[in-house]
Amino acid sequence: MDTGAGESVGRRWDPFACGRWDLVLAVGAVLVGCLLVFHGAVPNGFGRLGSLLETFLPWLGLAVPALTLLALWRRSVVALFAVLLPAAAWAGQFAQLLYVPPASGSAYDITVVQHNVSDENPDPAAAARALRAADADVIALEELTSAALPLYEGVLAAQYPHHAVIGTVGVWSKHPLREVRPVDIRPSGVGAGWNRGLRATATTPEGEVALYVAHLPSIRLSPTQGLASARRDESARLLGAALAAERLDRVIVLGDLNGTVDDRGLAPVVSQAGPADSGFALSWPAGMPLARIDQVLARAATVTRVWTLASTGSDHLPVAARIAF
Numbered sequence: 001m002d003t004g005a006g007e008s009v010g011r012r013w014d015p016f017a018c019g020r021w022d023l024v025l026a027v028g029a030v031l032v033g034c035l036l037v038f039h040g041a042v043p044n045g046f047g048r049l050g051s052l053l054e055t056f057l058p059w060l061g062l063a064v065p066a067l068t069l070l071a072l073w074r075r076s077v078v079a080l081f082a083v084l085l086p087a088a089a090w091a092g093q094f095a096q097l098l099y100v101p102p103a104s105g106s107a108y109d110i111t112v113v114q115h116n117v118s119d120e121n122p123d124p125a126a127a128a129r130a131l132r133a134a135d136a137d138v139i140a141l142e143e144l145t146s147a148a149l150p151l152y153e154g155v156l157a158a159q160y161p162h163h164a165v166i167g168t169v170g171v172w173s174k175h176p177l178r179e180v181r182p183v184d185i186r187p188s189g190v191g192a193g194w195n196r197g198l199r200a201t202a203t204t205p206e207g208e209v210a211l212y213v214a215h216l217p218s219i220r221l222s223p224t225q226g227l228a229s230a231r232r233d234e235s236a237r238l239l240g241a242a243l244a245a246e247r248l249d250r251v252i253v254l255g256d257l258n259g260t261v262d263d264r265g266l267a268p269v270v271s272q273a274g275p276a277d278s279g280f281a282l283s284w285p286a287g288m289p290l291a292r293i294d295q296v297l298a299r300a301a302t303v304t305r306v307w308t309l310a311s312t313g314s315d316h317l318p319v320a321a322r323i324a325f
Contacts, residue, residue: 033085047226108322128155167195240268
């Protein structure tokens with residue numbers, strides 16, 4: 001009887017032999033590679049499995065060392081060759097993100113910080129001081145509460161004389177702001193008091209820039225419904241439409257978008273303003289970051305560097321970025 005696990009015992013080792021478990025490893029490697037390359041083909045109809053996969057897509061790369069070790073343990077050349085497929089697929093999509101330009105080596109015009117400060121932050125004043133210390137040109141905040149807002153305003157006022165707040169989102173700037181208005185990104189069924197989007201024109205030394213600050217609806221993961229992202233996706237479409245109608249060429253989008261740039265649910269936004277080409281900058285959850293759902297996107301500009309700052313007491317980490325026009 002052939003058990004598969006001991007098929008090399010009692011005979012000469014053949015590196016090109018393909019027993020049952022060698023075949024399982026090879027098929028598994030091919031499957032991981034296909035998911036990395038063709039993740040868009042995974043349907044979103046039931047439980048939004050496609051978006052769930054894309055949210056954590058880079059983590060599929062962990063399958064490569066695991067499969068490699070198993071192939072070495074099996075001494076299977078066939079399985080090792082198969083592992084090259086997911087390794088190449090992951091490298092093709094994410095290897096460039098491993099490189100983070102040195103702080104002094106990337107040309108840029110302005111620095112921005114994006115942060116969901118949390119409406120349950122125990123020390124908003126300390127969070128504001130930490131953000132101020134980053135010395136960015138623009139700071140965008142979400143989950144501002146009426147109780148915490150005066151603390152943020154007081155700490156940031158001297159260094160950031162220009163600011164605007166609409167609902168629970170706000171922007172602080174060293175440069176003058178004008179044409180401030182709300183951006184309606186309310187999904188259907190949500191009341192008029194739900195204000196989580198704003199737009200402002202910043203007059204920088206390099207010219208006018210449209211700043212968008214947005215906080216898209218949260219998503220939930222449940223064993224019965226999968227990824228509940230319908231409201232987030234609807235809000236993303238509304239934000240994408242607003243960006244498409246923007247008259248200024250230069251646009252910067254800052255916000256807790258509750259999704260990664262690989263998630264197809266954010267495609268209406270990412271198609272209008274692109275992310276950084278380097279740096280993972282995982283921002284959520286703060287204690288053990290698994291994904292960057294806090295985004296800095298730009299149009300007619302390049303996000304040259306993106307990184308996270310130290311924890312501020314929020315469940316998100318602040319995300320800082322340098323932008324070149």
